[in-house]
Amino acid sequence: MATQSTRHIISLLMENESGALSRVAGLFSARGYNIESLTVAATEDTTLSRMTIVTSGSEAVIEQIIKQLNKLVDVVKVLDLNDGKFIERELMLVKVKATSAFREEMKRMCDIFRGRIIDVADGSFTIELTGSGNKLDAFIDSLDKAAILETVRTGASGIGRGDRILKV
Amino acid sequence: MEKSSKKISGAEILIRCLHEENVEFVFGYPGGAVLHIYDAIFHQDKFKHILVRHEQAALHAADAYSRSTGKVGVALVTSGPGATNAITGIATAYMDSIPMVIISGQVPTYAIGEDAFQECDTVGITRPCVKHNFLVKDVKDIAATLKKAFYVASSGRPGPVLVDIPKDITADLHSFDYPETVHLRSYNPVTKGHLGQIKKALKLLTEAKRPMVYSGGGVVLGDASAHLIKLIQALGLPITSTLMGLGGFPASDKKFLGMLGMHGTYEANMAMQECDVLLAVGARFDDRVIGNTAHFLSNPRTIIHIDIDPSSISKRVKIDVPIVGDVKSVLADMNELIATEKPQQNTAALNAWFKQIDTWRDKKCLNFAQSDEFIKPQYVIQKLHEVTKGEAFVTSDVGQHQMWAAQYYKFNEPRRWINSGGLGTMGVGLPYAMGVQFAHPNAQVACVTGEGSIQMNIQELSTCAQYHLPIKVIMLNNRYLGMVRQWQEFFYENRYSESYMDSLPNFVKLAEAYGHVGMQITQPGDVEAALKEAFAMKSRFVFMDFITDQKENVFPMIQNGKGLSEMILAEDL
Numbered sequence: 001m002a003t004q005s006t007r008h009i010i011s012l013l014m015e016n017e018s019g020a021l022s023r024v025a026g027l028f029s030a031r032g033y034n035i036e037s038l039t040v041a042a043t044e045d046t047t048l049s050r051m052t053i054v055t056s057g058s059e060a061v062i063e064q065i066i067k068q069l070n071k072l073v074d075v076v077k078v079l080d081l082n083d084g085k086f087i088e089r090e091l092m093l094v095k096v097k098a099t100s101a102f103r104e105e106m107k108r109m110c111d112i113f114r115g116r117i118i119d120v121a122d123g124s125f126t127i128e129l130t131g132s133g134n135k136l137d138a139f140i141d142s143l144d145k146a147a148i149l150e151t152v153r154t155g156a157s158g159i160g161r162g163d164r165i166l167k168v
Numbered sequence: 169m170e171k172s173s174k175k176i177s178g179a180e181i182l183i184r185c186l187h188e189e190n191v192e193f194v195f196g197y198p199g200g201a202v203l204h205i206y207d208a209i210f211h212q213d214k215f216k217h218i219l220v221r222h223e224q225a226a227l228h229a230a231d232a233y234s235r236s237t238g239k240v241g242v243a244l245v246t247s248g249p250g251a252t253n254a255i256t257g258i259a260t261a262y263m264d265s266i267p268m269v270i271i272s273g274q275v276p277t278y279a280i281g282e283d284a285f286q287e288c289d290t291v292g293i294t295r296p297c298v299k300h301n302f303l304v305k306d307v308k309d310i311a312a313t314l315k316k317a318f319y320v321a322s323s324g325r326p327g328p329v330l331v332d333i334p335k336d337i338t339a340d341l342h343s344f345d346y347p348e349t350v351h352l353r354s355y356n357p358v359t360k361g362h363l364g365q366i367k368k369a370l371k372l373l374t375e376a377k378r379p380m381v382y383s384g385g386g387v388v389l390g391d392a393s394a395h396l397i398k399l400i401q402a403l404g405l406p407i408t409s410t411l412m413g414l415g416g417f418p419a420s421d422k423k424f425l426g427m428l429g430m431h432g433t434y435e436a437n438m439a440m441q442e443c444d445v446l447l448a449v450g451a452r453f454d455d456r457v458i459g460n461t462a463h464f465l466s467n468p469r470t471i472i473h474i475d476i477d478p479s480s481i482s483k484r485v486k487i488d489v490p491i492v493g494d495v496k497s498v499l500a501d502m503n504e505l506i507a508t509e510k511p512q513q514n515t516a517a518l519n520a521w522f523k524q525i526d527t528w529r530d531k532k533c534l535n536f537a538q539s540d541e542f543i544k545p546q547y548v549i550q551k552l553h554e555v556t557k558g559e560a561f562v563t564s565d566v567g568q569h570q571m572w573a574a575q576y577y578k579f580n581e582p583r584r585w586i587n588s589g590g591l592g593t594m595g596v597g598l599p600y601a602m603g604v605q606f607a608h609p610n611a612q613v614a615c616v617t618g619e620g621s622i623q624m625n626i627q628e629l630s631t632c633a634q635y636h637l638p639i640k641v642i643m644l645n646n647r648y649l650g651m652v653r654q655w656q657e658f659f660y661e662n663r664y665s666e667s668y669m670d671s672l673p674n675f676v677k678l679a680e681a682y683g684h685v686g687m688q689i690t691q692p693g694d695v696e697a698a699l700k701e702a703f704a705m706k707s708r709f710v711f712m713d714f715i716t717d718q719k720e721n722v723f724p725m726i727q728n729g730k731g732l733s734e735m736i737l738a739e740d741l
């Protein structure tokens with residue numbers, strides 16, 4: 001079996017019931033699968049939750065993950081977004097030092113990455129940035145480490161392109 | 169379906185649900201959180217409640233009731249320690265895919281999360297070892313939840329389902345309305361296998377030069393034994409079985425090569441390694457079955473795998489022709505194809521293959537050196553088989569005695585061999601025998617055990633006395649945690665770290681203290697007569713303490729990390 005590890009984004013719909021999230025999280029820890037990020041919220045149909053899991057593993061491991069997720073009694077549908085075209089977005093909030101010398105530079109970096117300054121204080125800005133995980137990484141990398149006061153990321157959400165639709 | 173607008177308590181609703189499911193036995197133990205339920209049980213006589221002496225035994229007994237009948241086993245325990253005591257039993261059933269419904273009491277809804285007396289997060293603790301679980305938060309949900317629980321437990325790949333019910337919910341009032349059907353949009357187990365795949369599989373099997381069938385617990389659980397026999401007879405294929413599949417195909421048939429795996433026969437393991445087309449039926453390529461995976465794969469073969477659980481396929485070994493479906497239905501389809509298409513077989517190759525298998529058989533790997541001094545454990549099992557005419561239900565514990573029972577008691581029917589294969593739980597033997605004897609009151613039930621294992625649930629001697637269960641305990645007393653000692657001999661240069669069983673009780677007197685018959689057998693010449701005497705006592709529980717050869721080991725043996733064809737045989741030593 002192929003052993004090369006690749007990053008996969010898995011979308012799933014599950015019954016919006018208490019304990020549902022821990023069933024998925026428990027499955028990943030019990031079987032030793034990686035979780036890079038996991039996001040979950042109710043859908044427009046509030047009886048359903050939609051989850052996006054970013055994981056990595058060999059083809060065989062990813063196949064097992066999909067099967068094991070499908071096996072959970074509360075899981076309605078599972079889709080490996082990597083099986084086709086998809087869009088991935090993540091939101092990040094970064095609080096950066098914005099003292100007089102830094103202020104213009106920060107504003108400029110934020111513009112380049114198409115971020116928005118959503119809070120301005122005496123010595124700091126809070127920047128909101130959306131994009132793929134790579135883009136958010138690139139933004140962090142381009143900042144002077146000493147300027148970063150705090151970061152928070154939501155983890156990725158994913159959706160198929162065009163008529164690739166995950167629905168009950 | 170029962171329907172009435174009369175309001176009854178949640179506890180009574182629960183009891184009515186169990187009536188609707190035609191439950192015969194509930195194995196349980198009372199406590200604060202389930203007192204309303206026990207009061208409702210007092211007022212009914214449709215099912216029998218069996219009072220065990222430890223919740224673990226309630227789970228095992230319900231599990232064995234299920235294994236020996238195919239019906240859903242039911243257990244009832246209280247909150248906190250009742251539920252935690254049940255965990256080993258739940259995990260044991262989960263590993264072997266046994267359909268069970270476990271009802272656990274919980275502290276009242278208003279006290280949940282407050283570290284109330286006897287509170288524990290039962291749904292959280294059991295999550296990794298159940299097929300599914302529920303916390304009932306409203307009396308109006310009890311009936312629908314029970315319906316779902318029985319459905320999920322018994323459909324698809326079966327498994328234990330736990331329903332946690334807070335005490336106040338069992339007192340609240342509601343009308344009883346048991347749903348006739350159940351539908352879960354998130355749960356749709358497959359049944360029929362893909363016909364194209366089945367055709368492909370049949371073609372491979374008939375064209376094979378060295379075909380081999382490997383059947384597992386799924387054949388027993390799926391009641392597919394008759395269909396498997398038909399397939400094997402039609403195509404004349406050699407077949408082996410896992411520990412869990414024993415009895416799925418008759419051991420007395422010439423095509424049966426015995427059990428495979430770590431303590432499997434030479435012929436079964438060699439054929440498994442050397443075959444060119446392998447059909448796996450309801451089996452899961454467990455590490456104890458195929459040995460070292462890389463070594464197994466070093467011999468190229470085409471593998472067909474029939475299993476109801478898609479996640480079993482290509483989990484440990486890449487499968488060439490997967491067939492997801494109910495084993496019975498898939499085998500029926502395959503048999504129908506054979507009947508209509510009458511496929512040509514490679515008879516010359518098949519004959520040559522059986523010749524090869526016979527040379528492996530000639531090793532007579534299960535031969536053992538008899539002794540007039542010490543009772544050989546293998547000999548006890550051979551005699552047990554003779555005395556019971558091979559018709560007994562045999563439960564076992566875990567250890568060397570378990571492997572000898574599997575090797576030397578030749579099972580010809582499914583659901584007769586009851587043991588913990590997946591979790592390997594010491595202590596199951598006696599409660600398993602109880603569950604089987606309740607389900608089959610007139611059958612011969614033998615519990616093959618060791619002096620280590622039996623002491624893990626010895627308190628159940630009391631339950632057996634209360635319900636007059638005429639079980640025969642066949643204890644192979646080697647004064648060692650024998651399987652541990654065997655590994656210490658092979659891997660730790662005979663350093664017997666904590667594997668000697670000291671300070672054993674006088675088992676004869678112990679049995680007698682509970683009102684049972686106790687026998688100690690020390691001479692090889694007395695084995696057969698003692699067994700006959702015990703089984704002649706049809707209404708008595710007999711505890712037979714066989715003082716066996718202390719140093720006997722289980723062979724063949726595949727050491728950890730070794731391949732299927734790298735067995736150590738008794739003759740090698």
Ligand SMILES: Cc1ncc(C[n+]2csc(CCOP(=O)(O)OP(=O)(O)O)c2C)c(N)n1
Pocket residue numbers: 565566567568569570592593594595617618619620621622644646648649650651652
């Ligand atoms: C609950 C539990 N604890 C520990 C083990 C590990 N174990 C496997 S076999 C065995 C020895 C069993 O001894 P005994 O019941 O006397 O059987 P024997 O091997 O001597 O026939 C042990 C300790 C186990 N399987 N289950």
Ligand SMILES: [Mg+2]
Pocket residue numbers: 567618619620644645646647648649650
């Ligand atoms: Mg022993």
